[in-house]
Amino acid sequence: MTHKNKSLLIMFIIYAFIIVVGVAVFILLPQLSLIYRLLVADVIMTLVTWILSLILRNASVYDPYWSVIPPAIILGVIIFLNKPAILSIILLFSGLLIWSIRLTYNWATRWTDFNEVDWRYQLMRKKSPKLYFLTNLFGIQLFPTLIVFIQLIAATKFISMSPSMNIFIWIGFILMVGAATIQFFADQQMKEFKEKHRGQKKCIEEGLWKYSRHPNYFGEITLWWGLYIMYFGSTMKFDIYLFAPMMMTALFLFVSIPWMEKKILTTRPEYKDYQQRVSMLIPFIPKEAQTSTQENS
Numbered sequence: 001m002t003h004k005n006k007s008l009l010i011m012f013i014i015y016a017f018i019i020v021v022g023v024a025v026f027i028l029l030p031q032l033s034l035i036y037r038l039l040v041a042d043v044i045m046t047l048v049t050w051i052l053s054l055i056l057r058n059a060s061v062y063d064p065y066w067s068v069i070p071p072a073i074i075l076g077v078i079i080f081l082n083k084p085a086i087l088s089i090i091l092l093f094s095g096l097l098i099w100s101i102r103l104t105y106n107w108a109t110r111w112t113d114f115n116e117v118d119w120r121y122q123l124m125r126k127k128s129p130k131l132y133f134l135t136n137l138f139g140i141q142l143f144p145t146l147i148v149f150i151q152l153i154a155a156t157k158f159i160s161m162s163p164s165m166n167i168f169i170w171i172g173f174i175l176m177v178g179a180a181t182i183q184f185f186a187d188q189q190m191k192e193f194k195e196k197h198r199g200q201k202k203c204i205e206e207g208l209w210k211y212s213r214h215p216n217y218f219g220e221i222t223l224w225w226g227l228y229i230m231y232f233g234s235t236m237k238f239d240i241y242l243f244a245p246m247m248m249t250a251l252f253l254f255v256s257i258p259w260m261e262k263k264i265l266t267t268r269p270e271y272k273d274y275q276q277r278v279s280m281l282i283p284f285i286p287k288e289a290q291t292s293t294q295e296n297s
Contacts, residue, residue, distance in 0.1 A: 007113040014052060015064060018045050019072055026076070034080070034160075035153060038073060045069065046145040050137045058114050059121040062141045067103035070148055071096050077156050088163050092155060092230055095176030099223050102180045106187050120259065147251055151224050154231035154241040161234045168233030175226030182208065183219035190216075203268050211283035213274065214260070217252050218281050224248045253281070 001009075022045040029037045046065070053061040074093055083089055121140055125132045163169065189207035208215035224245045231241060257280060264271045277287040 004111075004113060008108060008111075010114075011061075011064065014049075014061065015068055018048050018052075018065075019069075021045060021048050022069075022072075023076070034077070035156060038077070038152070038156065039149060042069070042073065042145055042149050043142070046141050047137075050141050053136065053141070054133060056114055058117055059136045059140050060111075060117050061114075062144075063111070063118065064104060064107055065141070066144060066148060067100045067107065069145075070152055071100045073152055074155055074159070077159050081160060083159055083162055086162055086164075088165055088169050088230075088234070089159055091169065091173040092158055092227070095173050095180075095223075095226065095230075096155070098177055099180040099183075102184050106183075119263070147247060150244045150247060151227060154228055154244055157241070158231045158234045163234035166233050168236075169230050172226045172228070172230030172233060175229060176223050179219040179222035179226060181219075182222070183216050186215040186219065201267050203264070203271050203274055205274060205278070208283065210286060211279065213278050213280050214252075214257055215283060217257060218283065221245070221249050221252055221281070257281070 022041040025041040025044045026037050029040060032040065046062075049062050049065055053059045071093070074096055078089060078093065121136070124135050124139065128135060186208045189209060190204060193202075193204045193206065193209075212218055228241065228245045232238070261271070261275065278284075279286075
């Protein structure tokens with residue numbers, strides 16, 4: 001067994017343990033409503049992940065959480081509510097599972113071992129080393145957990161209603177699958193570009209990256225809008241859960257993308273020209289300019 005495979009096996013055991021803890025917490029809280037039981041279990045699982053990240057001295061232990069835990073929670077909801085295998089529920093879970101498998105696979109193929117730490121986490125540690133254990137908990141782990149959990153409330157409501165199929169549920173499902181497809185091709189194109197220009201500080205401007213500076217993020221946001229549209233199809237009215245995909249969109253527009261682009265500009269000033277010509281998020285025909293090869297990572 002290679003060193004990487006051993007590391008992946010350890011990570012698998014870690015997440016199996018985390019899920020077992022979550023199930024145990026959920027079972028021990030029968031007095032709470034379903035949503036609050038799920039919330040407490042999700043927070044406790046995040047705290048366990050945080051403690052393990054401190055023990056292993058690597059906040060990136062949390063990285064698979066974003067894609068592994070959501071389908072586990074939704075599967076748990078389906079089992080707990082004992083809902084029949086109707087098409088609408090199958091489509092919602094399938095859309096989420098396809099996204100989860102793709103994103104987890106992308107993480108697993110890129111991750112090396114427990115010595116690897118996300119550059120953003122390293123930057124946070126460098127800025128406030130004494131408070132890093134707290135920024136690790138609240139900024140790196142708990143905040144993303146809550147953002148994703150808010151999305152899953154709508155999914156839980158959807159399952160509890162067991163809606164019949166309609167055009168909005170179909171549209172939402174197609175968006176979810178389409179989002180995962182966009183992310184898959186964007187990641188593949190980035191991987192091929194990096195291999196082709198290994199050791200060079202270049203920027204990608206080919207494939208999907210020619211029309212969007214962050215097609216992978218566009219896919220991520222679209223996934224959660226697709227889930228909400230499926231939920232909308234079950235109620236046929238706008239309600240407070242509309243804020244869920246709006247919050248996810250804001251996270252990428254005002255935090256993730258600016259942070260990423262600031263980093264890129266420090267090593268590739270030519271990225272400035274790319275910013276002026278290519279849409280930040282939604283794929284669109286680029287403006288005319290000098291031909292340049294660019295990369296967003």
